[in-house]
Amino acid sequence: MKRVLYLVIACTVAGSVGGCSLFGSWWGPKRAAWRSKAENACLSSGAVVPGPDVRPMGEWDGPGACGADRPFKVSAVGRSQKVPLNKTTDLNCPMVAAVDDWLERIVQPRAMEQFGQPVVGVEHMGSYSCRSIAGRRQMSEHAYMNAIDVSGFKLADGRTVRVRSGWRSADASEANFLRAVGGAACEQFTTVLGPGSDAAHQDHLHFDLARHSKGRRVCKGGDEPVPDGGRMFSFFKDRSVETTGSIAPRNGAGGGALEDGWFSEDEIEE
Numbered sequence: 001m002k003r004v005l006y007l008v009i010a011c012t013v014a015g016s017v018g019g020c021s022l023f024g025s026w027w028g029p030k031r032a033a034w035r036s037k038a039e040n041a042c043l044s045s046g047a048v049v050p051g052p053d054v055r056p057m058g059e060w061d062g063p064g065a066c067g068a069d070r071p072f073k074v075s076a077v078g079r080s081q082k083v084p085l086n087k088t089t090d091l092n093c094p095m096v097a098a099v100d101d102w103l104e105r106i107v108q109p110r111a112m113e114q115f116g117q118p119v120v121g122v123e124h125m126g127s128y129s130c131r132s133i134a135g136r137r138q139m140s141e142h143a144y145m146n147a148i149d150v151s152g153f154k155l156a157d158g159r160t161v162r163v164r165s166g167w168r169s170a171d172a173s174e175a176n177f178l179r180a181v182g183g184a185a186c187e188q189f190t191t192v193l194g195p196g197s198d199a200a201h202q203d204h205l206h207f208d209l210a211r212h213s214k215g216r217r218v219c220k221g222g223d224e225p226v227p228d229g230g231r232m233f234s235f236f237k238d239r240s241v242e243t244t245g246s247i248a249p250r251n252g253a254g255g256g257a258l259e260d261g262w263f264s265e266d267e268i269e270e
């Protein structure tokens with residue numbers, strides 16, 4: 001009996017960090033109710049149209065609370081023009097819609113401004129990962145297919161603008177472009193973290209749709225001076241933006257008590 005108890009305790013602990021799939025799906029931590037509601041609202045809105053590049057993959061449940069109800073396997077992003085990802089990735093519906101909008105409304109216009117050509121490919125370092133935030137007990141939004149780490153942009157002429165090399169590049173157009181697409185991403189996502197936020201984000205822009213307290217958004221990453229001839233984008237500092245669109249308010253159904261995904265605006269997600 002004792003052994004069973006130890007197993008149960010061990011699996012409860014392991015399940016919370018993604019280690020015990022045997023129990024995780026039906027017993028143990030559950031995804032917060034707002035996550036299903038956000039997915040359902042997105043699916044019924046028609047914001048994501050399934051196709052060869054956006055394939056429904058069915059429920060992904062566990063280990064622990066990890067996964068999503070009806071996520072997609074995504075190999076290209078964008079709206080009027082689909083742009084391939086460097087590798088297929090798993091995202092929930094609200095993230096697919098947000099990435100599509102970000103590419104269409106923010107990335108492509110800025111690419112035309114800075115480089116006179118469109119982005120034809122997006123490089124990322126991953127989306128789904130059943131894990132907690134580094135150094136914290138709280139689960140990462142990556143655990144819910146509710147985050148993506150974008151590391152580079154391939155331009156039509158074959159050049160690739162990467163966060164790692166471009167952020168502090170002597171080429172002001174690269175530095176400005178990356179700050180612009182990161183800063184304006186605060187309109188589409190609730191968390192945006194870039195190289196100015198901490199050591200863990202030197203080579204990518206982290207985007208997610210976490211629910212922060214009071215409907216705030218966390219946008220950190222771009223305080224460094226832009227090289228000569230460049231332009232400083234002040235909006236990629238900490239700031240809060242009014243909640244809009246499909247992002248439900250905190251006090252909506254499913255809100256209230258501290259659920260996973262809620263954290264104060266000064267905490268950061270990786």
Ligand SMILES: [Zn+2]
Nearest residue numbers: 148149206270
């Ligand atoms: Zn990330």
